[in-house]
Structure formats: structure tokens, C-alpha cells
Amino acid sequence: MTNIAEKAAGETYQVLDKGFVKLVDFMGGDQRAVESARVTFGSASKGEEKDRKLVEYLLAHAHHTPFEHSVFQFHVKLPIFVARQWMRHRMASYNEISARYTEVLEEFYIPAEFRVQDKINRQGSAKSGTLDNTGLLAVYKRSLDESYEAYRGLIEAGVAREMARMVLPVAQYTQFHWTVNARSLMNFLSLRMDSHAQLEIQEYANAISKIFKARMPWTWDAFVKADKRAKSEK
Numbered sequence: 001m002t003n004i005a006e007k008a009a010g011e012t013y014q015v016l017d018k019g020f021v022k023l024v025d026f027m028g029g030d031q032r033a034v035e036s037a038r039v040t041f042g043s044a045s046k047g048e049e050k051d052r053k054l055v056e057y058l059l060a061h062a063h064h065t066p067f068e069h070s071v072f073q074f075h076v077k078l079p080i081f082v083a084r085q086w087m088r089h090r091m092a093s094y095n096e097i098s099a100r101y102t103e104v105l106e107e108f109y110i111p112a113e114f115r116v117q118d119k120i121n122r123q124g125s126a127k128s129g130t131l132d133n134t135g136l137l138a139v140y141k142r143s144l145d146e147s148y149e150a151y152r153g154l155i156e157a158g159v160a161r162e163m164a165r166m167v168l169p170v171a172q173y174t175q176f177h178w179t180v181n182a183r184s185l186m187n188f189l190s191l192r193m194d195s196h197a198q199l200e201i202q203e204y205a206n207a208i209s210k211i212f213k214a215r216m217p218w219t220w221d222a223f224v225k226a227d228k229r230a231k232s233e234k
Helices: 030-041 048-060 065-069 080-086 133-156 161-167 182-192 199-215 217-232
Strands: 012-015 019-027 071-079 093-096 173-181
Touching: 012 199, 019 199, 030 048, 030 065, 030 217, 048 217, 065 173, 065 182, 071 080, 071 182, 071 199, 080 173, 080 199, 133 161, 173 182, 182 199, 182 217, 199 217
Parallel strands: none
Antiparallel strands: 012 019, 019 071, 071 173, 093 173
16 A cells, blocks of 8 residues: 655645645534534533544434534545546535646656456456566556657647547546535545555545544544444444
């Protein structure tokens, strides 16, 4: 797994070779979820111990709406193929950089090594020591270089950016802002931190989990317990 290095501010994590996850803004927190749950009874906080137990109860019994009142905004830089998986999570807001408005930089994801097709999980991959990674990476990089050279050639010939971009591969880096409430974020983490998720998006989910844990530690602890229990019962 790629080493995720935390910057000094504790708000930005480097992911993969050129990507990152940055917390732009945050509203709410553990206490907001507690307040949103207790308002249904016309009551308020009953102290940290009881409030933490309430958070755990809510997640253990799938009472998720109180967590919709805490909201995260992230700035994410990632390869396009990861972004397309990410955007399957539709209960959120996205604004992505547009290759119609700006010229694309020569930034492509270069994996440390290739994986082989998993023989059990048809949509997954597995590590292997039998691949000629040096030779395969040379083929991969040559393809990226040629695609970007074609892109630049089309731009210089006067082709519109919105058409020239069509020659670029899904390894191209893109960026977006992602605004998501804590309920939807937990769903994202449950699916994308799972061992069945693609390795690259797992790394982004792992980085986001650190930010989530720092901002909502009670909810994080309760989420881990509830998620583990739910998956063990499948």
C-alpha cells in the first residue's frame, strides 16, 4: 500500500503518487448528531458518557438521520478511474475541474507495480511476483506519453479542448470538491475501505477515515463497531 503522509496541519493527506485529500470545511460533529437525535424527545445533552452511548445506540440500530446534520467538504485530487468509482456515491455534491475550460496537465497515475486478475473475485485483482513490472511499466508509460503528445498536438492544431481531451486515458489526474454528510460518508467508508474495493480507492478512503475520526471520534468508534458487526452477519 502507498504510504499516506500527513502534513503538519493534519488536514491534508498525500495519496498514491500525485493525489491528495484535503478537508476544506466542516460543520457539526458528534454533539450535533446527539442534539439532532435528542430534539425528537425535546431534550438536550445528558453528559459525555450518555451522549457517547446514544451515538453508539443510533448506529447499532441503524438510526442514521441525526448524522446527516454534520457535513464535510473535501478537495480531492485523484485519477479519473478512481473518480468514476467515487461518483457512484450520489448522496453528495461534486464540482470537478473541467477539461473544457482548462488545458490538462501532464499528470498521470503511475502504479508502483501491476496486479494480476483475481481468480476468485472477478472484478478484483491480486498481487503477484510473476509479472515483469519493469517491462510492463515501460509499455504503460509509453502509452501515456503518446496520448499526451497527441493531446498537445490537437490543441496546437486548433482543436477545441472539449474534443482534444478525448485522447486522454483514465489514468489522468482530475480534481473535485466533494461535500457529503456524515451518514453518506460512513456508507462510502464502509464500501471503499472494504478489502473487496479497488486498492487505489481504498487508499483514498483510508485517508478520509483519518479526517473523519479526528472530527467525529465518538461516531467513528461507533461506526467501526456497527460496520464490523453488520459485515460479520452477512
